Amino acid sequence: MSNKYGELLVEGQNIVKDFKVSSNALKQPLMRASNDVSFKMYKSRGMAVVGESGSGKSTIAKMIAKMYAPTAGRILYKGRDIQTITHRKELMTYREGVQMVWQDPFGSLNPTHNIFHHIARPLKIHNKVSKGNKKELEERVYELLEQVGLIPAKETAAKFPHQLSGGQRQRVNLARNIAVGAEVVLADEPTSMLDVSIRAGVLNLMQEMKFDREMSLLYITHDIATARYIAEDLAVMYVGHMVEWGDTDQIIHDPQHPYTQLLVSAVPDPGKSIHTRLAGNKGEIPLWTPDSVGCPFAGRCLHAVPRCKDEMPAAKQLAENHFVRCHLHE
Amino acid sequence: MTIPQISIRNLCVDYITADGDVRAVNNVSFDIGKGEVFGLAGESGCGKSTVAFSLMRLHKPPAYISGGEVLFDDGNGAKDIMKYSDGEMGIFRWSEMSMVFQSAMNALNPVIPIVDQFTDVIMRHTDKNKYEAVKRAEQLLQIVDIHPNRLSDYPHQFSGGMRQRLVIAIALALNPKLIIMDEPTTALDVVVQREILQKIYALKEEFGFSILFITHDLSLMVEFSDRIGIMYSGELIEVAAAKDILERPYHPYTHGLGSSFPSLTGPKAELKGIPGNPLNLLELPQGCRFQARCERVTDICRRKATQLRDVQDGHLSNCHLAVGGQSIAVVETEAAAV
Numbered sequence: 001m002s003n004k005y006g007e008l009l010v011e012g013q014n015i016v017k018d019f020k021v022s023s024n025a026l027k028q029p030l031m032r033a034s035n036d037v038s039f040k041m042y043k044s045r046g047m048a049v050v051g052e053s054g055s056g057k058s059t060i061a062k063m064i065a066k067m068y069a070p071t072a073g074r075i076l077y078k079g080r081d082i083q084t085i086t087h088r089k090e091l092m093t094y095r096e097g098v099q100m101v102w103q104d105p106f107g108s109l110n111p112t113h114n115i116f117h118h119i120a121r122p123l124k125i126h127n128k129v130s131k132g133n134k135k136e137l138e139e140r141v142y143e144l145l146e147q148v149g150l151i152p153a154k155e156t157a158a159k160f161p162h163q164l165s166g167g168q169r170q171r172v173n174l175a176r177n178i179a180v181g182a183e184v185v186l187a188d189e190p191t192s193m194l195d196v197s198i199r200a201g202v203l204n205l206m207q208e209m210k211f212d213r214e215m216s217l218l219y220i221t222h223d224i225a226t227a228r229y230i231a232e233d234l235a236v237m238y239v240g241h242m243v244e245w246g247d248t249d250q251i252i253h254d255p256q257h258p259y260t261q262l263l264v265s266a267v268p269d270p271g272k273s274i275h276t277r278l279a280g281n282k283g284e285i286p287l288w289t290p291d292s293v294g295c296p297f298a299g300r301c302l303h304a305v306p307r308c309k310d311e312m313p314a315a316k317q318l319a320e321n322h323f324v325r326c327h328l329h330e
Numbered sequence: 331m332t333i334p335q336i337s338i339r340n341l342c343v344d345y346i347t348a349d350g351d352v353r354a355v356n357n358v359s360f361d362i363g364k365g366e367v368f369g370l371a372g373e374s375g376c377g378k379s380t381v382a383f384s385l386m387r388l389h390k391p392p393a394y395i396s397g398g399e400v401l402f403d404d405g406n407g408a409k410d411i412m413k414y415s416d417g418e419m420g421i422f423r424w425s426e427m428s429m430v431f432q433s434a435m436n437a438l439n440p441v442i443p444i445v446d447q448f449t450d451v452i453m454r455h456t457d458k459n460k461y462e463a464v465k466r467a468e469q470l471l472q473i474v475d476i477h478p479n480r481l482s483d484y485p486h487q488f489s490g491g492m493r494q495r496l497v498i499a500i501a502l503a504l505n506p507k508l509i510i511m512d513e514p515t516t517a518l519d520v521v522v523q524r525e526i527l528q529k530i531y532a533l534k535e536e537f538g539f540s541i542l543f544i545t546h547d548l549s550l551m552v553e554f555s556d557r558i559g560i561m562y563s564g565e566l567i568e569v570a571a572a573k574d575i576l577e578r579p580y581h582p583y584t585h586g587l588g589s590s591f592p593s594l595t596g597p598k599a600e601l602k603g604i605p606g607n608p609l610n611l612l613e614l615p616q617g618c619r620f621q622a623r624c625e626r627v628t629d630i631c632r633r634k635a636t637q638l639r640d641v642q643d644g645h646l647s648n649c650h651l652a653v654g655g656q657s658i659a660v661v662e663t664e665a666a667a668v
Contacts, residue, residue, distance in 0.1 A: 052519035165607050166374075195373035195546060196590040200603025203592075222519060225549075229592035229601065252594065266520040268550035269594045270576055274527055282525065284489075 008078075009184055009216045010041040010064060010098075015073035017059055017240075018290060032288045033059045034240045036312075037073075041184065046210055046217040048227035048248065050263070051237035054285065057220045059240075061186040064218065065100050066091075077184075096126050099182035103189035105169035109161040116157040119144055119175055126180045140179075148175040148205055167198030174205055178213065185209065186218045191226065203230055224267050228252055233321070236260045239288050239296035241312075246322035256324045258301045295327065303328055333403050334361035335508055335540040336385070336427075341398035343380050343389065352611045354380045354393070356564045359638070362508065364403075365534065367541045369555030369572065371548055371587075373608055377564040378544050379432065382510045385542070386429055387411065387419055402426065404507070424455050428501040429510040433517070437497050438485040444496060445481040451503050470499040474529065491522040498530065502537070510542045515550075527554055548587055552576060560584050563609040563619045566638055569646040578657035580647035582624050585658040618650065626651055 015037045018030040034056040041047050049057045062068050064075055066082060075082045077094065085094050102108040109118055119141045123129050129137045145153035148171040161169055170190055177185050187206065191199045207230055209215045219231050227234055227248065234248040236259065244257040255261045262280035283300040286292065295301070298308040305327060313327045343355040355377045362368040370378045384395050401408040404426055414422060431437045438447060448467035452458055458466065468478040474495040476488075485493055494514065501509050511530070515523040531554070534541060545551050551558055552572050559569040560583065568581040576588040586604035593599075606623035615621055618631040628651065636648040 052521065168607070195608075196548060196587055197373055197604035198607075200590040200601035201605075203601060204603070224520075225592045225594045228594065229598065262521055264594075266524040267594055268520070268523075268547060268553055270549050270552040271593075271595070272553055274524075274531055274553045278521065278524060278528075280521070 005040075005042040005045060007043040008040055009043055010039075010218075011076040012037055012039045012060070012064075013074045013076065014038055015060070015063065015070045015075065017056075017063060017068060018071045021287075030290050032240055032290055032292070034063075034070075035288065037237075037240075037242050038315075039235060039242070039245065041216045041218060043183070043216050044210060044214040045233065046219055046231035047233040047235060048219040048221060048231035049235045049237060050221055050224055050227055052222065052285070054239075055237040056240040057237055058188055061100065061188050061218060061220055064184070064186055065098060066094070092126065096180045097182060098184045098186065099177040099180065101170070101173050101177065101185060101187040101190045103192055105166050105173060105193065106161075108173055109169055111161050114158055114160050115145070115150075115164070115172055116141055118161075118172055119157070119179055122176050122179045128179060128181070144175045144179050145172075147178060148172070149201065150175070165198065166194050167202055170194065170202050171205060174202075174209065177215075178209065182215060184216045184218070186220075188220045189222070190219075192221065192223065199226075206230060224252065224264065225269070236263065239286060241288075241296055241325065243297065243326070244322075244324045246319070250319065250322050256318060256322070256329060257297075257326050258303055258328075259297045262300075295325075332364065333408055335364045335366070335403055336542075337361045337399075337401040337408065338381075338385070339399040339401065341381065341384060341400065342396045343377070343384050344394060344396040346392040346394070347612075349612055353396075354564050354611065355384065358398075358561075358564075358566045360559050360566060360569060362540045362542060363556075364507075365538050365540055366557065367534070367543055367555045369543045369545070369551040369558040370561060371545065371551050371558060372561035373546065375563075375608055376561040378561050379512055380564075381561075382429070382512050382542060382544055385411075385510060386423060386427060387414075402508075421455065424451060424506065425504040426506055427508045427510065428504070428506040430497050430501050430512065430514045432513045438493060440485050443482050443484055444488075448481075448500060448503065451500055455504055466503065470503060471496075473502065473533065474499045490518055491526060494518060494522075494526055495529065498526070498533075502533065505537060506539060508540045508542065510544070512544045513546070514543075516545065516547075523550070548576070549591065560587070563611060565619060565636070565648065566646075567620070567636075567648045569638070571645075574645060578645070580641050580645065580652035580657050581620075581649045582626050582651075582658060583620050586623075618648075 015034055017034045018032050021029050021031045051057050063070055069083060085091055120137055123140055129140055141157055142153040145156050150156040150168060150171055191202050194202060203226060210217050221227050231248055234251050235242050235245040238259045244251060244260045252264060255264050262278060265279045280302060281300045286296055288296060294309040294311060295313055298304045308327055313325045315323050315325050316329045317323050339359050341355055341358045342353060345352045345354050358381055372378050383389050385400055399410045400412055402411050411422060445464060445467055449460060449463035452463040452466055467481060471478045476492060476495060515526055543555055555572045558572050558575045559566050562583050568584045575584060579585040579588060589602045592601060604623055609619055617633050618636045621627045621631045630650050638646050638648040641647045641652045642654040
């Protein structure tokens, strides 16, 4: 399976995910966290998912990581439905290929173990070094630390997480992905807790992993400017729906969905003025349930027409790599 | 020339630690004019929140204010609030200067209805009775576009953006002359963030207070502030008009910050970032504090302590290499042209 974007690694097909919102055993009300979401992730290419909190960005990453099973729809990894991967050996192979990076670099490392332990563990679990060969393990750990810019490697390996800055910790997490030879990295807001001066270095490292190690990157963020820097493809989510997706630059320069327009107009930029009017109405964000109908953005949309409240718009292709779900484009 | 709303002179804050005293804020001086929005930026641990806390004198041991003056104009000339007694400070806080805290989501007490949190502030600092305080609370809610019939609700019944507006409303309760906003919108989505900042700006125009705005989001700060001060490891290193600070920086750190975040619409340049890590305040070098991470470091930077000074028309910088009319941006463009 190959085309002009390279090898297709992960594909989501009409994924639906419902969560129970209360423990009431009689009613069991459901909340639809993602609704009819489809996407494609290619080798050596980044896909950014942007949207406000609660829009279902992380749910997608967690489904790819097999932490949740989709309620409907399929996720394919190299053409195979990941729900059929249940055998321990196959699961190990899958987890080797698909790795996650979490938002909080302070919470994702064990404070009672040193950095050496954190890098050595995935190497041992996934048999990346020959068993019992201490020297090989050490060399590999130091090599990995150097590759992510944590030098001097030997000194860093002996340190504990609290002795590193946030940026350095996130580099340790990325080194763990490289250690197992991940092909797909699911990064959930990896830089949102880092200072700007440190953030650039981590973004550049991820960029390097994407190109030099041919990783496919899922970059979940609320920061569209960094999404533009790191990802070729962009998906804009609103209340569990992908409302616009395709080429990152095209979407940012010429957003077609009213929500994307609102989002882009709200992103802070030194060239803008705080007085720029927002391209949307104030309004509550709806709670989506399996019975909800219409476009989730209808209540806040400046261009809503009656049918927006009744009918979910179908996906419409605007350009070769630019799709939108909006009645205005039908 | 009218006197500024607040004028901070050589403020120093120390923390007592087992390894000796650490100076978290070192000789910081700046003014905020009446009705002005002054932004304070810098990376975590640079001392920006410590400055904000010392203006309200909220520090508790092991932190203490070890020097400096804070001159505040309460309408009858400037007075040094560092010399106020605790009683005077109690009256001063909130009625003259109020604060919106970093985690505004958690600044509200979850087990007390909103109305009591409003009346508590109003009755503590004024002689209004409960009835008058509730009336005032209703007014305040209307100011921030929340229906007054929600006064008896609890904090968890409001969305994040509404809670933020509630905290802002409480800060406005006694018509203060200066509001300190420490990362007021960090936890919010960009759309809500912009709505709230536009609201704050409109309120500022209406009531005429000054704002000390603290955030790590430089793009947002440039949009929102009139002037910006950049801090690095406890020192103020550059102060300039908001539009100038990224376009014509004089300090290499500011310049580095400017090339650390990607632009939304401009050309895609490689992000440089700033090499190295923030300074450990227990291991201060001789000379400039930024020397270890600076690309332009010279001999003088390693020997001589820095001093914030006017380099051009009110643009302040403490870099030894800053010369009037020669911002780093200009120098780099010229170098690129050669």
